[in-house]
Every structure is written in C-alpha cells, then in structure tokens.
C-alpha cells in the first residue's frame with residue numbers, strides 16, 4: 008500500500024487551548040509532562056476536512072443551520088459500508104456530545120432509584136452520569152482473564168439484574184481496555200436485555216478505530232429485536248481527530264424509544280449544531296476512507312513500539328493486547344506501587360501525563376492509560392522517556408533488594 012499521508016510529525020499544540028496541554032498544571036502539578044491522557048490525537052486533522060470548513064467560511068453569514076440531510080446520509084452510508092448496520096434518515100438525531108446523549112438516555116429510560124448497568128473499568132462519565140442522575144449504579148465489572156484480556160462477566164450480570172434494572176450503558180469498542188466485542192459476547196448481553204426489557208445505550212464512538220482482523224459489530228446490527236432496544240451513539244470525532252467540532256449523532260430506530268428520547272432531548276434543547284461541524288463531518292465521511300486506513304497502520308505501529316518496550320520490563324509492566332481504540336491499558340501492578348505513587352512515577356520519573364487507571368473504576372487500580380495517538384516523532388519521545396524511567400526504577404529496586 009502506498010502512503011498518501013504522513014503521520015511522522017504533527018502541529019505543536021502547546022500554548023493553544025488544547026485541553027490535553029492546558030490542563031497539565033492542574034492535573035499533574037506541572038507543565039513539564041508530555042500529555043498522553045485525554046482521548047484526542049496529536050495528529051493533524053486531515054486537510055480534506057479543513058478545506059471544507061474553510062470553504063464554508065467563504066459565505067459571510069453563520070446563522071442557525073439544520074443538520075443538512077446530506078450529513079446524515081453520508082454517515083448512514085459509512086455505517087452500512089464499514090460496519091454493516093442499516094439506519095434510516097428518520098432514526099438519526101444530532102448531538103453535540105456522546106456523554107450528553109448518554110445523559111438524555113438515562114433520563115429518558117429510567118427513573119430515580121432505577122438501576123443502570125455499567126461495566127467497569129470504563130470511561131468515567133459512564134458511572135458519573137448514573138450517579139449524578141441519582142440512579143443506582145449496577146456495576147458489572149469486566150472479567151480479567153489470565154492472558155490480560157477482558158470479557159463480560161455474564162454470570163455476575165445475571166445474578167444482579169432485577170425488575171428495577173432498566174438500562175445498560177455499553178462501551179463498544181471498550182475504553183479503556185481496548186476490546187472489540189465479538190458477536191457471541193454481544194449476543195449474550197442482548198439475550199439478557201431482551202429477557203428483562205433493558206434498553207441498551209451503545210457508545211460506539213471508537214468504532215472506526217479497530218485493528219484487523221477484529222471487526223466492530225454494532226449492537227443494533229445483531230438482530231431486528233436488538234435494533235428495537237438500542238440507542239447508538241456514533242460519530243467521527245475520534246476517527247478524524249475532530250472532537251473540537253463537538254458533533255456526533257444518535258440513532259434511535261424504534262419509534263416509542265425515539266419518542267421517549269426526544270421528550271428529554273427537546274426539553275434540554277439539543278438545537279441544530281453548528282455550520283462548521285456540518286461541513287467537517289460530511290467531508291470526513293465522504294473522503295476519509297484512505298486516510299483512516301493509513302492512520303490505523305500508523306497507530307498500530309505506535310502500539311507495537313509500546314508493546315516492545317513493555318516486553319523489556321515484563322515484571323514491571325504489561326500492555327493489554329489491543330483490538331480497538333488508541334488507548335494503551337498498562338498493567339503496572341508488577342511495580343508494587345500504590346495508585347498515588349504510580350501516578351507520581353509517571354509524572355516525575357517519566358515526564359508523562361497519563362490517565363490513572365483508578366479513575367475508570369476501582370478495577371483500574373494498578374493500571375494506567377496511555378493515549379498513543381501521536382505522531383511518530385512524539386511517540387519516540389514518549390517511549391524514550393518511559394524506557395529511561397523504567398530502567399532507573401528497575402535499577403533502584405534491584406539495589407533495594409540487595410540492601
């Protein structure tokens with residue numbers, strides 16, 4: 008395959024308002040870290056997206072704009088071609104944020120005191136949103152297998168579901184553990200949800216970032232019945248590094264579910280989105296295929312670099328095998344540090360700003376999440392820093408053992 012795109016370097020983001028950089032002092036107590044936490048990429052948003060945005064700016068009026076049908080149609084076509092799920096135009100709703108859509112779903116499909124299933128460790132807004140709505144969190148932790156991968160704990164889920172259980176928040180692919188759920192796994196979840204009338208909010212925001220031979224299976228594509236109980240959140244904010252456009256969408260094919268969802272959605276005024284995002288999204292869906300294929304090759308190379316590095320320190324750190332997302336889930340339990348000490352090691356010894364595993368739930372204790380969606384140049388800096396810190400750490404622990 009020839010390379011059309013170059014991911015070797017990226018534009019500097021220091022001194023911009025990039026969250027990843029701007030919040031370093033607040034989160035890590037210093038600006039002296041390479042930030043590899045929040046899930047966007049240190050890779051330039053593709054030109055074919057930026058060009059369409061510039062073109063739109065040639066018109067001097069930026070008034071209210073409905074999401075053009077063509078945006079949803081481009082998205083529907085992409086979802087069908089890339090992921091084998093069929094949505095109709097009337098199924099699609101605009102959203103400025105997946106997390107906001109999740110909050111709408113919690114309010115629309117549950118009442119105070121109802122239980123919402125969350126599979127930890129998981130992206131923190133999953134459990135924060137449930138708690139903030141004063142719903143009961145039904146924690147169904149993922150099962151950590153001997154090979155370091157995760158799967159659903161169906162027996163645990165079966166034993167916990169009761170008549171107050173109304174909603175399951177599915178993370179598919181899963182942030183932070185990097186799993187791309189297989190059909191058989193999803194079908195087990197589906198069976199339980201159908202049996203107990205549980206609605207599924209399927210957050211599929213990472214669905215394009217999946218590495219062969221793995222393939223994303225949209226929950227709504229499992230069967231007709233699955234489609235009727237599923238609200239799917241999708242978008243290309245992660246895929247083409249355009250989270251700052253604040254746009255995604257929600258597919259709600261079943262009429263009654265959609266009416267319930269819309270009641271809350273309209274009450275909190277999701278409005279129409281913004282004109283620049285519309286242009287950006289349509290361009291990404293229409294022109295992004297080749298860029299994405301090359302990006303995934305690049306990302307997987309970064310993952311392999313990280314993996315090679317971790318393999319040099321097998322007693323200290325293990326990198327969870329990855330199937331999707333650009334988030335490396337590091338099992339650092341071998342280092343024997345408490346969570347606070349582990350965070351300090353990465354900040355002060357390695358000069359890196361990672362997400363702490365415990366922030367994804369108690370099951371993340373001893374883990375750290377490293378966002379490896381970086382240019383090659385930045386990835387080399389990150390691995391060099393980490394290698395040096397781990398070498399020093401190993402030397403120091405060997406010395407301590409001798410003393």
Ligand SMILES: Cc1ncc(COP(=O)(O)O)c(C=O)c1O
Nearest residue numbers: 046104105106107130182210212
């Ligand atoms: C699984 C998952 N869902 C949602 C989001 C955030 O989406 P949004 O910015 O559209 O709320 C993220 C961002 O990291 C994520 O990883």
